[in-house]
Amino acid sequence: ADVKKIAVIAGDGIGPEVVAEAEKVLKRTEEVFGYRFETEHALFGGIAIDEKGTPLPEETLTVCKSADAVLLGAVGGPKWDNNSKELRPETGLLGIRKALGLFSNLRPAVVFDCLKDASTLKPEVLEGTDLMVVRELTGGIYFGEKFRRESAQGEEAVDTCAYNVTEVERIVRQAFEIAQGRRKKLASVDKANVLETSRLWREVVNRVAPDYPDVELEHVLVDNCAMQLLRRPSSFDVIVTENMFGDILSDEAAMLTGSIGMLASASLGEGSFGLYEPVHGSAPDIAGQGLANPIATILSLALMFRTTFGYTEGADAIEAAVSDVLNAGHRTSDIAVDKSTAISTTEMGDLIVAAI
Amino acid sequence: ADVKKIAVIAGDGIGPEVVAEAEKVLKRTEEVFGYRFETEHALFGGIAIDEKGTPLPEETLTVCKSADAVLLGAVGGPKWDNNSKELRPETGLLGIRKALGLFSNLRPAVVFDCLKDASTLKPEVLEGTDLMVVRELTGGIYFGEKFRRESAQGEEAVDTCAYNVTEVERIVRQAFEIAQGRRKKLASVDKANVLETSRLWREVVNRVAPDYPDVELEHVLVDNCAMQLLRRPSSFDVIVTENMFGDILSDEAAMLTGSIGMLASASLGEGSFGLYEPVHGSAPDIAGQGLANPIATILSLALMFRTTFGYTEGADAIEAAVSDVLNAGHRTSDIAVDKSTAISTTEMGDLIVAAI
Numbered sequence: 001a002d003v004k005k006i007a008v009i010a011g012d013g014i015g016p017e018v019v020a021e022a023e024k025v026l027k028r029t030e031e032v033f034g035y036r037f038e039t040e041h042a043l044f045g046g047i048a049i050d051e052k053g054t055p056l057p058e059e060t061l062t063v064c065k066s067a068d069a070v071l072l073g074a075v076g077g078p079k080w081d082n083n084s085k086e087l088r089p090e091t092g093l094l095g096i097r098k099a100l101g102l103f104s105n106l107r108p109a110v111v112f113d114c115l116k117d118a119s120t121l122k123p124e125v126l127e128g129t130d131l132m133v134v135r136e137l138t139g140g141i142y143f144g145e146k147f148r149r150e151s152a153q154g155e156e157a158v159d160t161c162a163y164n165v166t167e168v169e170r171i172v173r174q175a176f177e178i179a180q181g182r183r184k185k186l187a188s189v190d191k192a193n194v195l196e197t198s199r200l201w202r203e204v205v206n207r208v209a210p211d212y213p214d215v216e217l218e219h220v221l222v223d224n225c226a227m228q229l230l231r232r233p234s235s236f237d238v239i240v241t242e243n244m245f246g247d248i249l250s251d252e253a254a255m256l257t258g259s260i261g262m263l264a265s266a267s268l269g270e271g272s273f274g275l276y277e278p279v280h281g282s283a284p285d286i287a288g289q290g291l292a293n294p295i296a297t298i299l300s301l302a303l304m305f306r307t308t309f310g311y312t313e314g315a316d317a318i319e320a321a322v323s324d325v326l327n328a329g330h331r332t333s334d335i336a337v338d339k340s341t342a343i344s345t346t347e348m349g350d351l352i353v354a355a356i
Numbered sequence: 357a358d359v360k361k362i363a364v365i366a367g368d369g370i371g372p373e374v375v376a377e378a379e380k381v382l383k384r385t386e387e388v389f390g391y392r393f394e395t396e397h398a399l400f401g402g403i404a405i406d407e408k409g410t411p412l413p414e415e416t417l418t419v420c421k422s423a424d425a426v427l428l429g430a431v432g433g434p435k436w437d438n439n440s441k442e443l444r445p446e447t448g449l450l451g452i453r454k455a456l457g458l459f460s461n462l463r464p465a466v467v468f469d470c471l472k473d474a475s476t477l478k479p480e481v482l483e484g485t486d487l488m489v490v491r492e493l494t495g496g497i498y499f500g501e502k503f504r505r506e507s508a509q510g511e512e513a514v515d516t517c518a519y520n521v522t523e524v525e526r527i528v529r530q531a532f533e534i535a536q537g538r539r540k541k542l543a544s545v546d547k548a549n550v551l552e553t554s555r556l557w558r559e560v561v562n563r564v565a566p567d568y569p570d571v572e573l574e575h576v577l578v579d580n581c582a583m584q585l586l587r588r589p590s591s592f593d594v595i596v597t598e599n600m601f602g603d604i605l606s607d608e609a610a611m612l613t614g615s616i617g618m619l620a621s622a623s624l625g626e627g628s629f630g631l632y633e634p635v636h637g638s639a640p641d642i643a644g645q646g647l648a649n650p651i652a653t654i655l656s657l658a659l660m661f662r663t664t665f666g667y668t669e670g671a672d673a674i675e676a677a678v679s680d681v682l683n684a685g686h687r688t689s690d691i692a693v694d695k696s697t698a699i700s701t702t703e704m705g706d707l708i709v710a711a712i
């Protein structure tokens with residue numbers, strides 16, 4: 001097989017621990033399926049601020065750009081929270097998304113059987129919930145012009161939210177295509193009764209919709225969507241929305257599954273390149289103690305196999321191994337009902353490796 | 357007693373039905389407590405578009421401005437959804453908020469005992485949930501400059517989000533004061549890791565916080581708040597946030613209580629003037645059938661008594677009457693477990709009137 005190059009960014013907090021387990025899984029798939037991977041580690045986030053004086057060093061970008069895919073652990077922590085904007089991990093995150101052209105963020109929110117009870121929602125409401133939020137990731141108010149100015153009413157801050165037709169069309173078409181591969185339902189979320197960007201968004205959605213006649217489309221206002229996710233989560237299939245709304249709704253959707261510690265995500269651009277990371281954060285409070293659950297990161301690797309490399313067999317094997325290990329009753333402490341029987345990060349990784 | 361003038365806006369859908377019941381309650385409090393009210397009806401929303409060619413006729417504004425408070429039913433419906441911007445009910449809503457200087461929107465989200473089971477959340481998670489979202493209502497991206505322009509990537513739409521110190525400070529101080537009258541906890545919600553307006557917001561909050569030393573303050577990022585509302589709803593007391601985030605979070609909070617059909621809201625400006633309305637919408641699908649639940653509107657009246665008029669006795673009496681009627685087992689169809697025993701809108705209104 002040809003060699004696939006993966007840039008590995010461990011990051012901060014529990015990042016290094018969970019990424020290490022995913023790397024073991026990576027090796028295992030080389031043995032079992034004959035894949036060949038070359039990994040290169042790069043500094044990013046808080047650790048890069050500490051060691052290089054910037055959250056996104058030029059070398060890191062170079063490593064990512066020369067790779068076929070990026071595996072990211074997690075970034076951030078209280079240590080850097082009061083830094084100036086340029087020296088904050090989040091700034092690196094926004095920077096890497098823009099620099100790598102990752103305009104689309106896919107966040108599947110599914111309910112893991114063994115975690116059904118972890119949700120604060122009633123099990124009967126959650127039943128069958130399996131949705132995917134497709135979030136626009138390089139436009140909108142995140143990247144618009146920002147400034148301060150004096151006004152008659154004191155200092156004023158301004159953020160600008162802009163979207164052009166090209167930006168909207170590429171993410172919307174991708175969402176339609178994803179829906180075609182799933183249950184063929186698409187909810188486009190906007191605030192068209194107030195925002196001009198939302199009105200443009202809706203126009204584009206309505207213009208391209210006829211190209212996907214097999215997909216059932218609904219327009220949902222963002223406030224209503226925040227409610228309907230609670231009311232009828234299982235009725236959603238694919239949700240597509242702009243950057244800021246996607247940030248809020250994808251977190252709401254992930255949390256309501258009760259499985260947030262197990263969810264993978266992908267950030268994609270044009271072509272097959274992608275950055276894959278767990279939905280959970282860097283959890284600095286439990287870092288370095290072997291308590292972290294590596295499953296979301298391992299499932300992010302499976303998503304990489306499937307989406308960037310087309311390695312369906314390997315992806316299936318990883319996902320099946322995770323299921324087997326969970327079905328056999330093994331739990332890290334975050335998902336263990338009886339904490340005294342919880343296994344460590346490395347034990348979980350080893351079990352999954354052995355199950356492949 | 358001096359005469360209090362109330363502008364009554366029935367609006368669209370079930371608006372006229374629920375407002376009629378609140379007016380009966382109003383009359384009853386005149387008899388029981390000797391209050392004196394003068395009501396004046398005004399056209400607004402869809403019906404105003406139909407009859408006057410604009411959602412917010414000049415006369416309606418005049419009526420509101422000459423009143424001590426406004427009682428609003430609900431506006432909007434599919435009939436006007438495809439109208440151009442100027443001829444949409446929402447445009448009237450934004451216009452009336454701005455014209456009356458209603459910069460603060462209070463949305464209490466409480467769980468009604470008889471409706472505990474209506475929530476999709478587990479009862480043990482919901483236990484003790486009683487929070488208030490204080491939403492900034494006349495600034496931010498709702499009212500910033502909006503336009504289209506040509507770009508190299510096709511047509512582009514732009515929305516501008518701006519906040520100045522004065523706008524932030526008045527709503528934040530109000531939220532601190534409200535917290536002082538409740539459980540003394542304030543969560544200020546922003547996206548300070550990305551938005552300049554949020555950074556200004558947080559600066560102002562931190563600057564005024566020492567004036568309220570008895571209030572426990574936390575800063576919560578908006579995406580995290582969307583999650584924590586699901587995770588630990590009962591831990592919130594007062595949540596203060598900007599217009600767009602408040603739109604989304606107040607709807608999420610209302611829905612998770614399961615009691616959304618029963619929640620009242622207030623929009624306030626400087627002084628005691630306020631506009632009061634149920635949180636639920638115009639529900640055009642059940643309009644005119646006597647199926648609507650008038651309780652949220654009646655409780656909005658109680659909120660008006662308490663907040664604008666300082667009529668504590670009357671407010672207490674209305675709220676107690678609602679409780680009594682519910683405790684006696686009476687239900688409109690939206691909240692009835694056995695629909696065959698449901699009573700009508702007017703029956704519910706009459707029972708509450710009789711209980712005062």
Ligand SMILES: CC(C)[C@H](C(=O)O)[C@@H](O)C(=O)O
Pocket residue numbers: 090093094247549550579
């Ligand atoms: C850290 C922050 C800038 C980031 C975002 O808002 O995009 C995070 O919340 C996310 O969703 O990946």
Ligand SMILES: CC(C)[C@H](C(=O)O)[C@@H](O)C(=O)O
Pocket residue numbers: 193194223446449450603
């Ligand atoms: C109808 C719409 C303009 C309005 C808003 O977004 O403010 C509504 O959702 C609300 O919350 O009152």
